[in-house]
């Protein structure tokens with residue numbers, strides 16, 4: 250089967266209809282809420298923490314809090330007390346079932362719950378979707394993943410997911426492809442394209458974004474939101490540990506399925522990296538917003554989904 254990835258594609262410009270890129274609207278609706286940008290920092294322990302999620306929510310960016318070593322109940326309580334959007338992650342183990350029950354018992358209904366496991370096309374995800382629906386009814390928007398095929402998207406939607414997250418193995422610190430031989434690493438953009446054609450609900454493209462222009466390409470091929478790890482890690486606000494190498498400051502960035510995150514060497518599918526520290530994540534988000542406004546103007550439109558209308562070429566020197 251022929252496939253392509255981000256670097257294999259260039260979008261083709263259309264006539265500009267705006268006087269300034271400032272007129273281009275990057276906002277996107279997901280569920281009941283409209284967010285400033287179609288991007289979300291990955292729900293990884295070295296990308297977000299409670300404080301950063303709070304600051305993102307205050308500024309109307311979508312966020313997904315990770316599920317590792319945190320008091321989810323307390324987090325939801327704190328965010329609700331400040332009238333901020335609540336967006337958490339769960340797994341599929343007994344403890345995760347208890348968390349959902351406890352939230353319901355305390356009338357703490359999250360706005361968004363992301364079911365976050367490696368192989369999301371799984372009966373375990375079906376059962377967790379059913380459990381969340383049983384406890385929360387339709388009040389919670391359920392994102393389920395990760396998957397990499399149209400049939401997985403169809404199943405997850407049929408089981409009741411409100412959005413599916415696409416991307417198995419394209420991440421910067423992912424070693425799934427090397428360890429298992431499976432995944433969308435190397436053809437993530439094609440996976441987004443094929444999955445979004447099968448989808449009747451939003452798709453979140455997850456992993457493999459290396460430059461800001463990749464966000465526009467994800468939108469072009471059907472993503473509603475783009476989840477980003479490495480590009481959002483190593484900022485002043487990032488939770489990763491700071492390390493000094495040859496007089497330069499770096500932050501640690503490790504996979505959720507790495508030995509460092511799991512605390513044990515069992516089914517490891519992630520590695521640790523270090524990334525040079527940059528400025529504030531909010532400066533990066535502003536630059537990304539401006540670049541996306543430019544993308545919309547090159548698409549000949551003035552709103553985000555105008556990008557979907559443009560044609561594209563597959564570059565002849567690419568891996569494709």
Ligand SMILES: NC(=O)C1=CN([C@@H]2O[C@H](COP(=O)(O)OP(=O)(O)OC[C@H]3O[C@@H](n4cnc5c(N)ncnc54)[C@H](OP(=O)(O)O)[C@@H]3O)[C@@H](O)[C@H]2O)C=CC1
Pocket residue numbers: 340341342365366367368373395416417418419420423425456504505506516518
């Ligand atoms: N997007 C991606 O490409 C990937 C992301 N990750 C991230 O790493 C974190 C940990 O993921 P994960 O290990 O799933 O979480 P968990 O350790 O919570 O595992 C979830 C459950 O599913 C089972 N499970 C896991 N993988 C498989 C599989 N391939 N086939 C059948 N059952 C499986 C596990 O059992 P058991 O452990 O006994 O098998 C466990 O009961 C998550 O945040 C995930 O998003 C991990 C890998 C790939």
Ligand SMILES: Nc1nc2c(ncn2[C@@H]2O[C@H](COP(=O)(O)O)[C@@H](O)[C@H]2O)c(=O)[nH]1
Pocket residue numbers: 291292293395416417418419420421422423424425455456457458476477478479480503504505506507518519520
């Ligand atoms: N295979 C693995 N994938 C992982 C792991 N931890 C996180 N992830 C995925 O990567 C993206 C971020 O990708 P990036 O290219 O933007 O850095 C993240 O959202 C997860 O889906 C892991 O340990 N193994």
